Amino acid sequence: MNQVKNPPDSTGPAMTIEPSPWPVIDDEVIASVVRVLKEESLSPVMQVGIIKEFEDNFAQFQGRKFAFAVSSGTAALDTAIHVSGVGPGDEVIVSPYTWGATVGCILHNNAIPVFADIDPLTFNIRPDEIRKKITDRTRAIVTVHIYGHPCDMDPIMDIARKHNLRVIEDCAQAHGATYKGRKVGSLGDIGCFSLQASKNLIGGEGGILVFDDEALFDEVVSWASHPMRQFQELQDKPLGKYIDSIAPNFRMHAVSAAIANVQLKRLDKWVVQRRKNLEYLTRALSDIPGIRPTCVAPDCEHAAHLIPLTYKADELNNVPLENFRNALALEGLETGSYVGTPIHLRPRFQEQRFWGKGCPWTCGHAERVVEYKKGDCPVAEKRCSGEELNLPSVGFHVPCNDYLDQIATAFKRAAKKALAGEL
Numbered sequence: 001m002n003q004v005k006n007p008p009d010s011t012g013p014a015m016t017i018e019p020s021p022w023p024v025i026d027d028e029v030i031a032s033v034v035r036v037l038k039e040e041s042l043s044p045v046m047q048v049g050i051i052k053e054f055e056d057n058f059a060q061f062q063g064r065k066f067a068f069a070v071s072s073g074t075a076a077l078d079t080a081i082h083v084s085g086v087g088p089g090d091e092v093i094v095s096p097y098t099w100g101a102t103v104g105c106i107l108h109n110n111a112i113p114v115f116a117d118i119d120p121l122t123f124n125i126r127p128d129e130i131r132k133k134i135t136d137r138t139r140a141i142v143t144v145h146i147y148g149h150p151c152d153m154d155p156i157m158d159i160a161r162k163h164n165l166r167v168i169e170d171c172a173q174a175h176g177a178t179y180k181g182r183k184v185g186s187l188g189d190i191g192c193f194s195l196q197a198s199k200n201l202i203g204g205e206g207g208i209l210v211f212d213d214e215a216l217f218d219e220v221v222s223w224a225s226h227p228m229r230q231f232q233e234l235q236d237k238p239l240g241k242y243i244d245s246i247a248p249n250f251r252m253h254a255v256s257a258a259i260a261n262v263q264l265k266r267l268d269k270w271v272v273q274r275r276k277n278l279e280y281l282t283r284a285l286s287d288i289p290g291i292r293p294t295c296v297a298p299d300c301e302h303a304a305h306l307i308p309l310t311y312k313a314d315e316l317n318n319v320p321l322e323n324f325r326n327a328l329a330l331e332g333l334e335t336g337s338y339v340g341t342p343i344h345l346r347p348r349f350q351e352q353r354f355w356g357k358g359c360p361w362t363c364g365h366a367e368r369v370v371e372y373k374k375g376d377c378p379v380a381e382k383r384c385s386g387e388e389l390n391l392p393s394v395g396f397h398v399p400c401n402d403y404l405d406q407i408a409t410a411f412k413r414a415a416k417k418a419l420a421g422e423l
């Protein structure tokens with residue numbers, strides 16, 4: 001239940017309701033953690049017990065044959081790139097409009113990120129832009145379902161099949177989102193999820209990969225688990241000879257699995273409610289000048305992990321975003337940008353500084369020069385130049401129309417001030 005902090009009045013700030021806290025740590029979650037603390041190994045290197053139980057439940061939830069739990073979403077992505085056979089000199093096509101780890105996983109494998117621009121409404125990588133970036137060194141595509149909106153996966157998969165590329169979905173923000181009725185994470189070759197504490201499904205920390213290919217399972221175990229689990233799963237298989245404690249060993253903590261396993265039971269219900277609240281807010285914000293609410297493409301269901309809005313200063317007396325944001329803060333509404341600087345324009349890419357000695361860009365396996373400059377991804381760059389106006393989705397997992405009405409009031413008041421020349 002949302003609580004009224006102070007009764008709203010027409011002179012005070014618009015926001016008086018505290019959103020319902022996220023994540024939800026209820027008695028069942030606590031009991032699950034306590035049980036694991038008392039009854040299971042805290043370092044379950046064979047991945048038996050709660051971790052296996054969570055993996056099985058998550059695989060079933062996703063409709064995938066395999067799920068493999070790891071220490072973070074970043075670890076899941078790193079593993080997915082590695083087991084896809086991507087390495088030095090290989091190119092991977094990715095969006096510049098994302099959390100760094102979507103791109104970092106490529107660099108971590110000494111491969112070269114190649115950026116393709118995004119759609120101006122969904123902020124997701126565009127299939128036609130991907131097509132333009134393919135070279136004979138391209139090995140994979142990483143699609144990030146940013147904010148919880150699914151990428152346009154059918155054309156992306158067509159391109160991938162035509163060019164024999166692996167597709168890795170970064171679903172860190174999109175648990176429960178669907179594309180043409182199918183869950184994200186079940187559309188590409190490997191789906192990667194984060195279970196970090198702000199996400200739609202949380203373990204506190206943690207990540208999980210899902211996929212169908214049995215050969216991939218052996219590769220994942222061989223790369224990302226403790227040697228004891230490798231021994232258990234691989235001793236009679238070809239990869240058994242590499243059980244040597246040298247691979248990264250990104251194993252999950254048992255307590256994360258204990259939390260996530262309970263949270264998973266509520267994920268569907270929570271995502272449906274998040275979506276309803278997003279729809280309500282979209283309607284409430286639809287007539288406010290200078291504010292474009294969140295778009296949802298046909299055939300897609302948003303996971304509403306974050307609520308992206310777009311700020312159009314030219315409709316609001318050219319008031320800079322910062323001033324508008326301050327006016328919202330006076331109403332008690334904190335907003336944020338998200339990406340800030342598109343990844344290809346960040347210093348690491350401008351200076352090509354990662355491993356040192358020029359790697360991966362000038363490593364002996366790189367066969368062509370890949371550079372990053374302003375203008376490479378104009379849509380992402382425009383979004384990051386004073387248009388990113390995002391709302392957190394805290395409280396969206398429960399009905400909260402009163403709270404959403406207050407958000408709309410805060411926006412209306414700030415827009416009125418902007419139009420009156422008061423900002």
Ligand SMILES: Cc1ncc(COP(=O)(O)O)c(C=O)c1O
Pocket residue numbers: 072073074075098099101102144170172173194195196206207
């Ligand atoms: C899109 C995206 N990818 C990857 C990650 C990385 O997940 P983690 O923090 O669990 O490593 C995040 C986390 O914020 C994310 O939002």
